[in-house]
Amino acid sequence: MIDIFIPSYHRPYNLKTVRYFLKIGWDTKKIHLFIDSEADDRADYEVVAKKYSINLYVFDMDEARRRYDYVHRASVSRRSAGQARNMFYDYAKKLGIEFFMIQDDDTTGYQVKNYGKYLRKATLEDIMITFENIKNFMYKRRIGCFGISQTGDIIGGINKKLLRNKVMNTTFILTKYIYRGERGIQDDDTSQFTTIMNEGLFTGSLADGIILKQTTSCKAEGGLTDLYNECKLLNKALVTVIQYPSAIFAERQEKNGGRLHHHIVSRYLYPKILKGTERDNIAWDIYSEDIPFTNEPKRKNK
Numbered sequence: 034m035i036d037i038f039i040p041s042y043h044r045p046y047n048l049k050t051v052r053y054f055l056k057i058g059w060d061t062k063k064i065h066l067f068i069d070s071e072a073d074d075r076a077d078y079e080v081v082a083k084k085y086s087i088n089l090y091v092f093d094m095d096e097a098r099r100r101y102d103y104v105h106r107a108s109v110s111r112r113s114a115g116q117a118r119n120m121f122y123d124y125a126k127k128l129g130i131e132f133f134m135i136q137d138d139d140t141t142g143y144q145v146k147n148y149g150k151y152l153r154k155a156t157l158e159d160i161m162i163t164f165e166n167i168k169n170f171m172y173k174r175r176i177g178c179f180g181i182s183q184t185g186d187i188i189g190g191i192n193k194k195l196l197r198n199k200v201m202n203t204t205f206i207l208t209k210y211i212y213r214g215e216r217g218i219q220d221d222d223t224s225q226f227t228t229i230m231n232e233g234l235f236t237g238s239l240a241d242g243i244i245l246k247q248t249t250s251c252k253a254e255g256g257l258t259d260l261y262n263e264c265k266l267l268n269k270a271l272v273t274v275i276q277y278p279s280a281i282f283a284e285r286q287e288k289n290g291g292r293l294h295h296h297i298v299s300r301y302l303y304p305k306i307l308k309g310t311e312r313d314n315i316a317w318d319i320y321s322e323d324i325p326f327t328n329e330p331k332r333k334n335k
Contacts, residue, residue, distance in 0.1 A: 035164050035205075036130050038065045040117035041138040045077035050140040051085055057157040061086045065124070065133075067117050069094040092120040115224070125208055132168055135204040143181075143243040155243045163243050167205050177211025178229055180204045180238035183245035203238075203245050223273045223295060227280060230302035270294050277302075 037059070039050050054064060064087040068078050071094045082089035097116040118135060125133060143155035155163075163181070171179055181203035204225075211229070229236045270293045274283050280301040285291050 034060045034063045034161065035168060036063050036065060036125075036128075036133040038067065038121050038125075038133050038135050039138050040067050040135070041078070042068065042072065043074060044138055045074050045081050048081065048085075048138055050136050050138050051081075051087060053140055053142055055085060055087075057160070059157075062088070064088065065090065066138075067092060067121070067124075069097070069117065090124055092117065092124070096120075118225075121206075122208060125206075131209060132171070132205070132207050134164065135206060140203075140245065142246050144246055146241050146244045151244070159243055163239070164205075167239075168207075171205060171207045171210075175210050176236065177207050177209070178204060178225070178236040180236075181243060181245055182238045223281075223297070224276060227273060227277050227297065227302060230299070231277065231280070273297075 037050075037054060039048075041048065048066070051064060051066065055061065064085075066078070066082060066087055066089050068075060068089070068091055070091050072078070072091075075091065078089055094116070097120055100119070121133070121135065125131070143160060145152045145155050145159060167179055167181075170176070183203070226236060270283055273281050273295050280299070281295050281297050283293060284296050286294050286296075
């Protein structure tokens with residue numbers, strides 16, 4: 034079983050992801066829950082972590098703010114999931130974990146999906162086989178970031194491609210081949226994906242196999258909902274448009290209830306697996322000065 038890293042905020046007694054993975058039989062030692070040092074419900078998280086026998090970590094929010102930039106008008110609390118995900122790398126290194134999966138704290142399960150049709154709930158065996166195959170794929174192809182799609186990502190028709198040019202909530206990280214330093218943003222999944230692709234690195238997600246059952250985060254309690262309400266959902270729709278105006282534009286999506294959202298034109302990014310050589314991808318680890326990748330600001334911390 035692989036390690037699962039879960040960022041959480043204001044949901045100590047509603048950790049759906051933790052309950053789901055424990056219910057299907059995941060090893061408690063492989064579940065890592067993260068909150069920030071300014072959370073006002075730390076004691077509650079400690080009680081729940083002890084109850085479930087899972088790992089709980091409290092990362093330094095001041096350090097996260099000092100080391101990583103924001104790309105838009107920061108919220109009053111200056112808090113985002115991107116900061117937690119940045120800090121994961123430090124903990125992974127300390128724990129000797131090179132490969133892990135990041136999952137939101139509101140997951141209720143996965144579904145098996147083949148050729149555009151949802152067949153049944155995914156079993157523990159389905160999930161373990163898929164996760165292990167993704168891990169092997171990433172190591173072989175030297176890919177640092179990959180994912181599993183969620184139901185809301187696939188709107189309209191059958192996607193005949195196995196791989197999609199997008200990464201969403203279930204994100205696998207191979208630390209050897211991925212940079213650190215997501216910016217403090219509301220929509221950290223899309224921003225991370227576009228940034229990686231724009232720099233010429235391959236990333237993507239499975240369009241079939243198992244699919245994450247979507248949770249409507251803007252209507253849930255706790256988590257990023259607090260930030261969405263604070264900054265308004267317009268921030269989530271427009272941040273990546275501002276970041277990459279030639280590759281992403283905002284639109285009202287009819288099939289998504291007229292919601293203002295971003296649309297990615299991936300052909301203006303550079304997702305490529307190089308073929309025709311002994312290796313399908315560039316061996317990023319040949320030159321020591323090139324790894325680990327980072328966009329962490331090179332400045333003295335004050």
